[in-house]
Amino acid sequence: MAHLNAKTVRNWYRLHKWSSLICTALLLMACITGLPLVFHDEFDALLQPHVAPAQVEAGATTASLDQMVAQAQARFPALHPFSIGWDDDEPRIFVNMSASDNPKDGEIRSLIFDAHTGTLLEAAKDSFDLMRFLLRLHMEIFLGLPGELTMGVMALTFVLSLVSGALVYGPFMWRLDFGTYRRNGPRRTRWFDLHNLLGIVTLTWALVVGATGVMNALSTPLFGLWRAQTLPKIMAPYHGKPVPTYFRSVDESVKQVGAALPQMEVSVVIFPNPIFSSPRHYLVWAKGKTPVTSRMFTPTLIDVETGAVTLSGGLPWYLRILELSRPLHFGDYGGLPLKILWGLFDVVLIIVLVSGLYLWLSKRKAPIEEELDRLVNMESSQGDFIESVIESGADAQ
Amino acid sequence: MSQLFSFRKVYGPAFVLAVVTACGLLSALLGDGIWDALSWMALAVPLAVIAWKYFAPNRSTSTKN
Numbered sequence: 001m002a003h004l005n006a007k008t009v010r011n012w013y014r015l016h017k018w019s020s021l022i023c024t025a026l027l028l029m030a031c032i033t034g035l036p037l038v039f040h041d042e043f044d045a046l047l048q049p050h051v052a053p054a055q056v057e058a059g060a061t062t063a064s065l066d067q068m069v070a071q072a073q074a075r076f077p078a079l080h081p082f083s084i085g086w087d088d089d090e091p092r093i094f095v096n097m098s099a100s101d102n103p104k105d106g107e108i109r110s111l112i113f114d115a116h117t118g119t120l121l122e123a124a125k126d127s128f129d130l131m132r133f134l135l136r137l138h139m140e141i142f143l144g145l146p147g148e149l150t151m152g153v154m155a156l157t158f159v160l161s162l163v164s165g166a167l168v169y170g171p172f173m174w175r176l177d178f179g180t181y182r183r184n185g186p187r188r189t190r191w192f193d194l195h196n197l198l199g200i201v202t203l204t205w206a207l208v209v210g211a212t213g214v215m216n217a218l219s220t221p222l223f224g225l226w227r228a229q230t231l232p233k234i235m236a237p238y239h240g241k242p243v244p245t246y247f248r249s250v251d252e253s254v255k256q257v258g259a260a261l262p263q264m265e266v267s268v269v270i271f272p273n274p275i276f277s278s279p280r281h282y283l284v285w286a287k288g289k290t291p292v293t294s295r296m297f298t299p300t301l302i303d304v305e306t307g308a309v310t311l312s313g314g315l316p317w318y319l320r321i322l323e324l325s326r327p328l329h330f331g332d333y334g335g336l337p338l339k340i341l342w343g344l345f346d347v348v349l350i351i352v353l354v355s356g357l358y359l360w361l362s363k364r365k366a367p368i369e370e371e372l373d374r375l376v377n378m379e380s381s382q383g384d385f386i387e388s389v390i391e392s393g394a395d396a397q
Numbered sequence: 398m399s400q401l402f403s404f405r406k407v408y409g410p411a412f413v414l415a416v417v418t419a420c421g422l423l424s425a426l427l428g429d430g431i432w433d434a435l436s437w438m439a440l441a442v443p444l445a446v447i448a449w450k451y452f453a454p455n456r457s458t459s460t461k462n
Contacts, residue, residue: 170407178410179450197450200411201443204418292426327426334425337437344444 010372012167019161020356023154026141030151030213031350033138038331038342040131041089047130051121053091053114063118065250065269068095071120072111079109083276084250084269091115094124102275105132145220152217159210162203169200188362195355198348205345206352208328215325222318231278234301234310244272244280244305253302256309257284261298264288272304280304291333295323417442 036043069081072095079097086093093113100107110124140147173180173196181193199206254266264286270277277283281301287294301311315323327333331342421439424432 166411169411170404174403174407178407179446181450183454194451198447201414201446201450202418203411204415205422205440205443208419208422291429291432295426324426328422334433334436338425338433338440341437341440341444345440348444348447 006372006375009168009171010369010376012164012171013368013372016161016164016168017360019157019164021360023157023161024353024357026151026154027158028350028353029141030138030154031346031353033134035343035346037131037134037138038339038346040135041332042336042339043131048125048127050092050112053121054117054119056091056116060116062091062115063113065093065254067118068093068111068113069250071095071113072097075111075123076109081271082108082273083271086115086265086267092121101273105136139216148217148220152214155210155213155217159207159214162199162207162210165199166203169196172196173200188359191355191358191362195352195359198352198355202345202348202352206349209345209349212325212329215322216329219322222322226316226319229316230311235278235280238280247272247304248307250282252307253282253284256302256307257286257300260300260309261286264293264298267297277301281310292324295327295333296320297323414443414446 065084069084072081073079076097079099082096082098082103084093084095091114093115095111095113097109097111098107106126112121112124113119114121136142139151141151143150179197179201181197182189185193250269254269257266258264266284267287268285270283270285272279272281273283278301281303284300284302285297286300287297296315298314299311300309302309314320331339417439421436421442423436424439425436
């Protein structure tokens with residue numbers, strides 16, 4: 001048995017109301033844009049068909065990356081190599097060229113190569129990318145870092161609203177069987193029951209997506225923190241030396257990482273870059289091969305002139321948490337059925353938001369707050385306050 | 398003023414669903430194949446509960462009377 005006093009319940013209720021009101025608009029946007037984003041792989045395949053790489057036997061040798069980079073350089077003489085990326089699903093390699101060290105959307109030119117034969121498959125199209133558009137709206141409302149942080153605050157407010165919502169659930173619903181939906185009740189009662197049923201049943205999923213949303217929003221500052229912690233130490237010995245002019249083989253560097261991390265596969269190589277890596281190193285990101293370790297990236301810094309490995313190893317705990325937050329936010333780690341379930345949870349969350357908004361907007365004679373205030377002031381009475389709350393919360397039309 | 402209610406009755410089913418959901422969310426991270434299937438089944442449980450509660454006729458419209 002739990003003891004509750006009306007004052008506590010009133011405070012929880014206020015927290016639930018205000019935290020929900022603050023985040024509802026942007027959260028609704030995030031839920032609606034998030035729904036197609038769950039299926040971004042499927043949409044990409046549909047909207048942006050690409051040239052398939054050659055079929056090869058398992059264990060076939062891979063083609064030279066240096067030659068791919070040379071081809072890209074010949075095609076875009078004004079640009080310099082920015083990064084090389086390995087496709088997760090197919091043996092395709094993206095050679096990304098850019099004029100700037102910090103390219104913005106649309107400033108990267110990519111050539112896509114067959115990883116085994118080394119032949120150029122196609123140049124990445126510069127057409128409107130719906131999924132990219134939705135993702136930028138979803139994560140930063142087209143405002144860059146300030147937008148990301150705003151969405152992070154919204155996600156945090158959402159977590160508060162979930163916790164406070166779960167706390168008021170008990171005092172509001174204790175007289176009813178779990179998850180009761182009074183289908184024959186007045187309209188407001190039905191919306192009230194629906195809000196509570198959907199909210200309490202999907203609470204854990206919503207908490208995980210909300211909390212991982214907070215983490216993902218902090219991605220830029222957290223990576224910045226890591227670079228600020230590690231790079232000065234790495235760069236210190238190079239102080240005063242001229243900028244490198246000789247760039248050793250990418251193939252050799254990737255091979256070096258492969259030998260050092262046999263349980264992993266290389267995923268991205270960043271060319272020397274003062275913003276994303278170091279001006280003197282290839283930054284090679286390798287990942288594991290199991291569902292969970294394939295989300296964990298290990299960085300290796302290789303001196304572009306000497307080939308010396310200056311850093312190899314794990315990331316700090318806050319970046320590990322960030323890496324695990326990605327799949328748990330996007331739901332893209334368990335095949336299509338998981339994505340469909342993720343989409344259904346998302347639809348449920350949209351209904352929770354809309355029903356919450358309805359419950360707040362629908363005008364009533366006795367708002368829940370007034371009822372709670374009255375009950376807080378009723379010191380002596382053992383009157384059935386919970387019942388009154390249910391009456392005022394649910395039955396007023 | 399204080400009020401008594403059965404914590405277990407109100408939050409018990411919610412707690413069970415929370416555990417089932419958490420298992421579903423984690424199992425697909427741990428492995429492929431059977432782990433994915435386990436995840437799908439676990440995550441289908443809360444959605445099935447919603448469908449059941451929403452569509453099932455109420456045995457008693459409410460226990461509050």
